[in-house]
Amino acid sequence: MLSSTPRTTLGREKQRASTDRDDLYEVLDTGLVCHLGVVVNGHPMVVPTGYGRIGETLYLHGSTGATSLRTGDGGEVCVTVTHLDGIVLARSVFHHSVNYRSAVVYGRARLVTDPDERMEGLRALSEQLAPGQWDYVRRPSRKELAATAVLALSLEEASVKIRRGGPKDEEEDYDLPVWAGVLPLVTAWGEPEPDPMLPEGIGAPVHILHRE
């Protein structure tokens, strides 16, 4: 079960909150970027960035020069991952909605200093964005590692919201001569585009060609 702190207990639309841990993992594991919120000089700042998960820990990274931005005032962060699945077209403007799955994680980001955990965190980040690449391309050099800050965030305080299905209209609106339903939003991988600098004879490997 997900934790239920004041921040993650939804005040509104409770029926859309899921307390299934598997839903949380599914939403996180199928995402590509998160939106990271920090407080900088008392103001909110939201930036898109990559992430990876190992068990109950989310890993984020950045250049060492940008660490202050990433941890903000006091290290409190909010990480949100959203999948938009479709537009819910109702019989009235008011009941329009979206089908989506989103995860929100709150906590204090911890700067990872242990070399093994840093490497595992970077591998998780890399595999989230581009599965199979960690074992295929050149691994980080010592210099590259030194330039990279790895942050860890516990999934202890997390919530998931999911909306599926068609519109819920007002009783009297069902008689309107108006089409209603869902317009699905579909995301897919296109054809790999080779780097012009690539020598002849190097084809894209299966993990790129047939990425799910």
Place this chain on the structure above:
Amino acid sequence: MLSSTPRTTLGREKQRASTDRDDLYEVLDTGLVCHLGVVVNGHPMVVPTGYGRIGETLYLHGSTGATSLRTGDGGEVCVTVTHLDGIVLARSVFHHSVNYRSAVVYGRARLVTDPDERMEGLRALSEQLAPGQWDYVRRPSRKELAATAVLALSLEEASVKIRRGGPKDEEEDYDLPVWAGVLPLVTAWGEPEPDPMLPEGIGAPVHILHRE
């Protein structure tokens, strides 16, 4: 030109910052949801939500009950819209990246009270999510309007970041026998799914069937 305040002057990767106002509009106008960041009790909170634009103003909405969440401590918000266009596959883990377009808007959200501006803001929100629906479905009733808070955010302090193209690798890595390039991410509309409650004979209108 976009404003250049300390918050929107990027400290890092300046080559990815665009100062073209048209880029800002393009990124905002082609998005479906934004990630809204607020500060609540000193902590960052990031929620996905709809939005719409009219000229130099972004409109957000929420139930009147959730207004405090949306404006947070002091009304300062950060709105971020991100389009993910592809995964940049480099010859080393370190140079992996993503192609994306993102807009970040900072400012103090203003609660809209003028009835005409409220209606125009709601229309912009509705048309952003579901173009053509405002003139097709039932408009908001007085009761529904009373339950909806409309917020306005000036685009005065905004920045855009765009990354396009292939990987930039280390000089010595170009000799590696490794495929490199871009795996594009493609988003498209699926087939409209009719609400099971729909009476026979009502087909989806053109603005839904042929949405761009």
